[in-house]
Amino acid sequence: MSVDMNMNILIVDDYKTMLRIIRNLLKQLGFNNVDEATDGSMALQKLRDKDYGLVISDWNMEPMTGIQLLREVRADSKLKALPFIMITAESKTENVVAAKEAGVNNYIVKPFNAATLKTKLSSVLGNF
Amino acid sequence: MTKIAKSSDAGMPPELNARLSELQVQSRSPSREDVAEVVSEMLQSLEGDLSEVNLKVYSELEGLAKYILAAKREIAALRPDDITSEHLPKATDELDAIVGSTEEATNGILQAMELLEGLTPQMPAEIAEQVTNAVTQVYESCNFQDITGQRITKVVKTLKHIEDRVEALVAAFGDEIQKYRETHLREEPQQPKSTDEKLLNGPQLPDDAGKQADIDALLASFD
Numbered sequence: 001m002s003v004d005m006n007m008n009i010l011i012v013d014d015y016k017t018m019l020r021i022i023r024n025l026l027k028q029l030g031f032n033n034v035d036e037a038t039d040g041s042m043a044l045q046k047l048r049d050k051d052y053g054l055v056i057s058d059w060n061m062e063p064m065t066g067i068q069l070l071r072e073v074r075a076d077s078k079l080k081a082l083p084f085i086m087i088t089a090e091s092k093t094e095n096v097v098a099a100k101e102a103g104v105n106n107y108i109v110k111p112f113n114a115a116t117l118k119t120k121l122s123s124v125l126g127n128f
Numbered sequence: 129m130t131k132i133a134k135s136s137d138a139g140m141p142p143e144l145n146a147r148l149s150e151l152q153v154q155s156r157s158p159s160r161e162d163v164a165e166v167v168s169e170m171l172q173s174l175e176g177d178l179s180e181v182n183l184k185v186y187s188e189l190e191g192l193a194k195y196i197l198a199a200k201r202e203i204a205a206l207r208p209d210d211i212t213s214e215h216l217p218k219a220t221d222e223l224d225a226i227v228g229s230t231e232e233a234t235n236g237i238l239q240a241m242e243l244l245e246g247l248t249p250q251m252p253a254e255i256a257e258q259v260t261n262a263v264t265q266v267y268e269s270c271n272f273q274d275i276t277g278q279r280i281t282k283v284v285k286t287l288k289h290i291e292d293r294v295e296a297l298v299a300a301f302g303d304e305i306q307k308y309r310e311t312h313l314r315e316e317p318q319q320p321k322s323t324d325e326k327l328l329n330g331p332q333l334p335d336d337a338g339k340q341a342d343i344d345a346l347l348a349s350f351d
Contacts, residue, residue, distance in 0.1 A: 013274075015231075015273065015274045015277060016231070016235070017231055017234045017235060017238065017270060017273045017274065018271075018273075018274045020235070020238050021238065021267050021268075021270050021271065024238070024241075024242065024245075024267050025264070025267055028245075028260065028264060060278065089274070089275055089278055110271055110274060110275060111268070111271030111272065111274075111275055112268070112271065113268045114264045114267070114268060
């Protein structure tokens with residue numbers, strides 16, 4: 001199955017520069033429909049208001065963290081199947097385990113490069 | 129003996145008083161044994177109020193009190209009130225300024241890269257590919273702003289924790305700190321900074337920094 005390059009992608013990070021970097025890298029990969037949120041609660045609202053094909057979220061944000069957002073998404077009957085990639089500086093084993101248990105599809109550790117982002121996207125969405 | 133008899137009226141234990149009265153009735157000079165007996169009785173009468181153990185405890189308590197006083201003076205000499213009112217807030221502000229300035233610089237770099245990337249359709253394919261690769265590397269490198277920002281946030285939280293602890297210390301030793309200030313500020317006036325030292329302030333926080341236009345105006349005022 002081919003990847004819908006026109007899908008809406010929501011990126012979530014409390015650092016505006018990081019949102020800008022991820023958006024630019026996604027654009028290079030051919031994904032142009034990218035929305036932004038600066039914490040989990042804002043992201044959750046956007047996810048409920050519009051159809052998205054993927055969430056790429058940071059972990060450490062306030063008031064709602066990335067892991068809380070992930071749990072909310074998995075607990076929501078309409079959103080529970082949404083692909084979710086965590087992209088974070090939290091690199092301890094316990095973090096990765098907690099994210100996996102909460103239902104994350106893949107995990108990218110900051111700082112990351114464009115090749116890693118492409119590999120993880122392919123792993124979650126399929127080759128493009 | 130008269131002297132002894134008189135003093136016996138002033139709060140002397142009844143047993144001792146009776147013994148002295150007995151010696152007085154006998155109307156003779158007290159022998160060495162009589163004196164030793166009276167002194168012994170006096171010492172025994174003291175035992176209930178001030179034993180050797182009590183004396184040792186009092187001595188230890190006195191030593192402890194002196195130790196606590198010395199510790200309080202040393203803590204006061206650290207000037208913990210200055211740490212919370214001046215040093216820690218200043219350090220936090222400087223760290224916040226670092227985050228702000230790196231964010232601003234990163235946005236500037238990203239903006240320039242986006243402009244460059246936007247020009248690639250006008251470039252020959254081979255050149256455009258090289259430019260795109262270079263731009264991608266810059267995007268990747270700009271990850272640093274997020275990482276350093278998070279690290280600095282951790283340091284700021286640690287400083288806040290220290291500030292809370294020092295504030296508790298100031299509350300506990302407030303009087304001692306005030307006494308230290310009053311005496312030592314009189315006794316030890318701070319060494320005045322030399323003119324050159326006064327000019328070494330490092331970068332100013334954004335709100336305090338002079339703007340180039342103000343500096344130009346100042347320079348122009350010398351003409």
